[in-house]
Amino acid sequence: MQLREKLRHFGVIPVITLTQVEDAIPVAQALSDGGLPVAEITFRTPAAAEAIAAVKQALPHMIIGAGTILTLAQLHQARVAGADFMVSPGFDATLIEKSLRMEMPFIPGCATATEIGAAQTLGIDLVKFFPAAAQNAQAVIPAMAGPFPDITYMLTGGIGFGELNAYLSLPNVICCGGSWIAPTVLIDAGNFTEIQENAAATVETITRIRKGL
Ligand SMILES: O=C(O)C(=O)C[C@H](O)[C@H](O)COP(=O)(O)O
Secondary structure, eight states: OOHHHHHHHOOEEEOOOOGGGHHHHHHHHHHHTTTTTTEEEETTTTTTTHHHHHHHOOTTTTEEESOOOOOOOHHHHHHHTTEEEESSSSOOHHHHHHHTTTOEEEEEEESSSHHHEEEEEEEOOEEEEETTTTTTTHHHHHHTTTTOOEEEEEEEESSOOHHHHHHHTTEEEEEEEEESSOHHHHHHOOHHHHHHHHHHHHHHHHHHHTTTO
16 A cells, blocks of 8 residues: 555544653554554654654554654654655755655645645655644645645644544545644653543544544
């Protein structure tokens, strides 16, 4: 299965920021036990690369993305750590080209028609629309579907359980991402039980949405 289809299958990608590497495996295990064996580990902290490597080694069934990729150095670290895909908050042609040359899927942040068009020119067909809530994804995404019928979206930024139904119903949206499932405050508190419950509740919500309930 291609990455895009795997992400579509999950419907939601937990975005996690780790203060310490030691929390990586318990958080990933909690997500997996809750039914979401997928995560984006952000490079917002120095723990990111080591955390990705630890999870990929301990839980190789999990799909792990590297988030907040802003530099070539981070791109290389994430690749060496074994990340399955890269995500950036904004559009950077150099990072995209370098990643694709390594045959590493890259999901660039795009918020305008100019950025989406530039990403498409580079061969990208899945972009991250960020920050989704603040930029009114509900109005903007349908408007983009006209000129960019082949572009699909991962929506992130300001999303919680309440927004999932509306967002996942938008044209060409394949998944939503966000920190509400495993927020740093729960990770730092070692509350992996609540993270597992959040993951399970998310899976239940997606299942209900897909059944049209
Ligand atoms: O790739 C990146 O640079 C990011 O880290 C952006 C994250 O996807 C959002 O910040 C998550 O948004 P919240 O769910 O509102 O916390």
